[in-house]
Amino acid sequence: MNAVSPLDALRSAFQHWSGQAPDTVVRAPGRVNLVGEHTDYNDGFCLPVAIDRWTWVALRLRTDSTVRVRALDLGLPDDCFALDAPLQPLPQPHWANYVRGVLHAIQSRGHALRGMDIAITGNVPQGAGLSSSASLEVALAEGVRRSHALPLSGHDLARIGQQAEHEFAGCRCGIMDQLCSALGEAGSALLLDTRSLAVQAFPMPAELAVVVIESRIQRGLVESAYNDRRRECEEATRALGLPSLREAQMADLTRLDGTLLRRARHVVTDSARAMQLATLLASGDLVAIGRLLREAHASQRDDFEISRPEMDALVTLCNDAIGPEGGARMTGGGFGGCVVALLPHARVPALQAALNAGYRAPNGEPAVLHRCQPTAGAGLA
Known part of the structure; x- marks a missing residue:
C-alpha cells in the first residue's frame, strides 16, 4: 500500500480542519550551505544549495480579518489573531511567531491583507541547521504573494523572511537562508553576494x-x-x-x-x-x-x-x-x-x-x- 504524500496529507487535513479546500498550496525548500558560514551578515559570500526537503503551506482566504494557523506536525494548539489589530510576537519561543512575523513584514510594506486559514507541514529536519524556519517563512510569503496577487519578487520574499526572524523570532540572522529558499535553482549551488544580493548559479x-x-x-x-x-x-x-x-x-x-x-x-x-x-x-x-x-x-x-x-x-x-x-x-x-x-x-x-x-x-x-x-x-x- 502506497504511503500518502505530505502534499496529499496536507490537502486532506486542510479540508477536514477548514471545511473547504485550500485555494493556494505552495512549497519552499530548506538549504544546506556548502561553504561560507556566518559570512552573510558581514556582507560576504556564501555558497548554499536548496535541497529537496520542503515546507508546504496550504492557504484559503477568508471574508473577515481573522487568521487561523495550524502546524500539522507539532500537535500544538492553533494560533488565531486578527489582522486589523497590531501584530505582536508571542512570548518566546513560539512557532507561530514566524507566521506572525511574515504577515507583519508584508503589511509593513503597505500591502493590505485579508484573513486566512493557513495549514503548514514539512519534512525539513527542525533544529538541524537546514533552515526549516527560512523554508517556512519563504513558503508562507510565497503563499500570501500568490493568493493576494502581490507584486513581490524572490528577493522581496527573502527580505520579508529575514525581517520576521529579526523582529518576531529574535534571531539577527543574515539573508542567506531566505535567499536560497526563494531563488534556488535545480542542479546548482548558488553563489550569493550578500551585500548586493546578486545570485549566480554554479551547476x-x-x-x-x-x-x-x-x-x-x-x-x-x-x-x-x-x-x-x-x-x-x-x-x-x-x-x-x-x-x-x-x-x-x-x-x-x-x-x-x-x-x-x-x-x-x-x-x-x-x-x-x-x-x-x-x-x-x-x-x-x-x-x-x-x-x-x-x-x-x-x-x-x-x-x-x-x-x-x-x-x-x-x-x-x-x-x-x-x-x-x-x-x-x-x-x-x-x-x-x-x-x-x-x-x-x-x-x-x-x-x-x-x-x-x-x-x-x-x-x-x-x-x-x-x-x-x-x-x-x-x-x-
Whole structure:
C-alpha cells in the first residue's frame, strides 16, 4: 500500500480542519550551505544549495480579518489573531511567531491583507541547521504573494523572511537562508553576494553527491551564541574602521588580536572559500574540494568557535570514510545540527557504513544520512 504524500496529507487535513479546500498550496525548500558560514551578515559570500526537503503551506482566504494557523506536525494548539489589530510576537519561543512575523513584514510594506486559514507541514529536519524556519517563512510569503496577487519578487520574499526572524523570532540572522529558499535553482549551488544580493548559479558536477548527515545534536540559533558572534563581528568591524568585514583584507587583521582577530579571520577566509569552491565545482577537482571543506571546518572550530567535540569527531569520521576525493564539514549556524559532505556517489555506502559502526549522538541515537538533490526555490506545490 502506497504511503500518502505530505502534499496529499496536507490537502486532506486542510479540508477536514477548514471545511473547504485550500485555494493556494505552495512549497519552499530548506538549504544546506556548502561553504561560507556566518559570512552573510558581514556582507560576504556564501555558497548554499536548496535541497529537496520542503515546507508546504496550504492557504484559503477568508471574508473577515481573522487568521487561523495550524502546524500539522507539532500537535500544538492553533494560533488565531486578527489582522486589523497590531501584530505582536508571542512570548518566546513560539512557532507561530514566524507566521506572525511574515504577515507583519508584508503589511509593513503597505500591502493590505485579508484573513486566512493557513495549514503548514514539512519534512525539513527542525533544529538541524537546514533552515526549516527560512523554508517556512519563504513558503508562507510565497503563499500570501500568490493568493493576494502581490507584486513581490524572490528577493522581496527573502527580505520579508529575514525581517520576521529579526523582529518576531529574535534571531539577527543574515539573508542567506531566505535567499536560497526563494531563488534556488535545480542542479546548482548558488553563489550569493550578500551585500548586493546578486545570485549566480554554479551547476553541481554529476559525479558529486551532496550528502547531509544529521548528528541528532539539537541546536537553536536564538538560544545559541549566534547573536554573540554577530556582535563580535560588529566589534571587529568598528575596530578596523570599515563598513563591514567584506572590505577587510588579511593584512588589516594584524590590527586585531584575541577573540576579534579569530572572528574576523574566519569571516574573511570563509567568504574567500565560498568563491573558491564555486570555481572548483566547475573544475571537478575533488581533492581540492575536500581540502577546502576540511579547512572550512577547522576555521569554524578554531577561529569562530561554533563547533563542539562531538561534531568535530563526526566530521573526522566522515572525512576518514570519504578519503581524499571530497570532504565534510559542519554546516549551519553551529553548536550541533548537520554535517555536509561532497563525495563521489560510489563512496556514499562506505560513508554510511562508517556512520553505522562509529557514531552515536550523546543521547544514543544514530546519525541520519540524507542524499540531497539541488532543487528549485519557492513555488506552487
